[in-house]
Amino acid sequence: MLLLNATVAAMDGAPAYGLVGKGAVAIRAGRIAWAGPASELSGEFKLDESLDLEGRLVTPALIDCHTHVVHGGNRAREFEMRLEGATYEQVARAGGGIVSTVAATRAASESDLIAGALTRVDAMIAEGVTTIEIKSGYGLDIENELKMLRAAKAVATQRPVRVRTSYLGAHAVPPEYKGRPDAYIDEVCIPALEAAHAEGLVDAVDGFCEGIAFSPEQIARVFDKAKALGIPVKLHAEQLSNLGGARLASSYGALSADHLEYASAADAEAMAKAGSVAVILPGAFYTLRETQAPPIEAFRIHGVAMAVATDCNPGSSPMSSLLLSMNMACTLFRMTPEEALAGVTRNAARALGLEDAGQIKPGLRADLAIWDVEHPAELAYRIGFNPLWKRIFGGAL
Ligand code: DI6
Ligand code: FE
DSSP: OEEEEEEEEOOSSSSGGGEEEEEEEEEETTEEEEEEEGGGOOGGGTTSOEEEOTTOEEEEOEEEOSOOOOOSSOOHHHHHHHHTTOOHHHHHHTTOTHHHHHHHHHHSOHHHHHHHHHHHHHHHHTTTEEEEEEEOOSOOSHHHHHHHHHHHHHHHHHSSOEEEEEEEEETOOOGGGTTOHHHHIIIIIHHHHHHHHHTTOOSEEEEEESTTSBOHHHHHHHHHHHHHHTOOBEEEESSSSOSSHHHHHHHTTOSEEEEOTTOOHHHHHHHHHHTOEEEEOHHHHHHTTOOOOOOHHHHHHHTOOEEEOOOOOSSSOOOOOHHHHHHHHHHHHOOOHHHHHHHTTHHHHHHTTOSSSSSOOTTSBOOEEEESOSSTHHHHHOSSOOOEEEEEBTTBO
16 A cells, blocks of 8 residues: 655654655555655555545554553542542552452453453544553452453454553552562462463563552562563552652663653663663643652653653543643643654654554554644644544554
8 A cells, every 4th residue: 555645754763753745655565665755756656556645644653552451440439539638549548549440350351351441442543543552450369460461462352453461460469468568479479470471461561669559679579570581571660759660670671661750860860771761641640630740851861762651540540542641741741742742652662662663664564643634743732632534553444
């Protein structure tokens, strides 16, 4: 297939979105074969079936690199509690929070979980997303962590999307291990990781390093197991306080450290050295009415690649719009629209360890989004507006 009369935002690291006006993109066998100014298009592609974009913008398809879309139930009641004055931490300590989603997730069947996830995944697909990272972490026992990961993998058999799974057994201490987090790590978290890995269900290992979750020492034990199994790691770090999670993750060469509101300039430096991506999650910041913004300027100065994701989850970020995440990253954190778009394309791919997506470049997968806009800044600028015209997944419209 040949896309003609396109405005191409290649997002390949070239300045100004890698923008090419009057462009063309040639797709063959599910891959991008060529992209550039139509005037330079070689004759061999001109025989391919063509689609006239009438000047529309084509970008790499979007990648949501941090989600919890597989979960049971919802937490609208906690939303009400917080509006009545309770904080996120108070709700969590009162037995609500993550643990209440654990009860709902345990009660759900695998097919219930898939059906629930698909409602959120469909909203993402409608906004041009073709790759979604999905975490476990609401099962918190061996059987239910496996059930979540199987449901996550099943999403990709039900819809034209790619799924990357992250095992998040170290998300919260379940009620039956209350006050015994070390025993939970040894008796459940690590054995469940081994079992999930043996079933081919784990693309990365994640954790929640926080006062209401796990200490750096406990996370390190999970990461040691991941390392022994050859699985890359990432971490929810510095979301509510600074416990040194970003530095810990960096010391394991993590794909990413995520949230990072309380990260310091020294953390940014460590992440830069490790090549870890900073995953910015403005939906959680917004929902929790957090006031400390992540150190975006330090990430820029140290050259830390920034991704942007929804963190779609039932508690701190009940949001499935990646376009809205981009808008929030700009308005709340002063990221530029170009940084936000790189954050949901090139840098999101990097945060998932994917080298075949996130840019418009020959050889990469033909995962593309075509938008009814004139300029890429419009994607982050509008609020609650979806200008997607068509989505191409592996070369198929
Ligand atoms: N940080 C988050 O924002 C989500 N998990 C995490 O570790 C929140 C999960 C939840 O509240 O259900
Ligand atoms: Fe999260």
